[in-house]
Amino acid sequence: MTVFALIIINKAGGLIYNKTFHEAGLNKVSTNDLLVLAGTFHGVHAITSKLNPVKPTPDRSSTASNSGLANRPEPPSGLEVLESENFRLQCFNTMTGTKFLLFTDTTQANVDVTIRKVYDLYSDYVMKNPFYQLEMPVRCDMFDRKLLSYIREINNR
């Protein structure tokens, strides 16, 4: 049960954060390759969310009394999990299109809970930081510190 690494991709497909937690886990990849991975994943995600089978839209006239918000369709989700023999990549896409990719052991449980907690930390320590510029690489000590202690707690469980 190990969390290997975290990658955050902004809504334009740029890599804004990457951190390896478990040195013995994944092989080292150059920053250039990570940037390519981020861009490629972003593209594949966009395409897979279009592949979503079309759901039958509810009849407009029968639900006219409802507000427009209630019958807005769920946004299509796109690629969520990528699995190999040795690791598993889980993607969490926020409402604004920022993507969190978590590389874990294939046996890791409750990855969606972990990834949501990481999103919590991101929205606290990155989005509420007045010195962070949107869509730019994340350089926040506080976020690093909280993230490391949270992941360490999970890896030692």
Next chain:
Amino acid sequence: MANLPTGKPPGKDQSGLRYPSNGKTIYHRPLNRTKTAELSQASFAYLFSEMISYAQRRVTGIQDLEQRLNVQGHPLGLKLLDLLLIREPPRTQTRPLNIIALLHLIKINLWTHLFGRQADRLEKSSNPETPDEYMIVDNEPLVNAYISVPKEMSQLNCAAYVAGIIEGVCDGAGFPARVTAHSVGLQEGGGGDGGMWPGKTVFLVKFEAAVLEREALIGGKG
């Protein structure tokens, strides 16, 4: 738009401020109503973040930025002094008359009102050359809870805003002072992750010479 409650039409004596439809402003509310009210920390964090971005416009340096934050807090302190005193029981409603009483009011009443807990420590400067300096220590200031200061601005401590509030309270009570906020967490711990309280902040209160002179005359008894 015609069926919306419009309230009072903006009169000639009003600026563009909004006026509630029932005509009752916050000045009509009892002063003790919000005594135990709590606010969302998240919305404060976003507001404070915008205040810092606003203060950052056209500043010449970190000192200037801290000064601006200080100025934003100052009027708040002046008003809070009155509010906190009026909420005291009638016998102790007088304003503090000596330095220790004033600092205790800040450490206990002001801190509890603003942050829901007392300040962590109160110290007098041990340096004999600066008897006019007092220190209020907060291990993790609420205003800095979500703020990571970038390396190139490591001098900055955004709690300068709180320093401004303290300065307002001191000025309002007739103890003119200069208050500055300093980060000490990283030096003290010495370790890689900055010891136990990486965000530890000292508010240095430097009273004016006249205050010390007066204090000596009345013998600190008030």
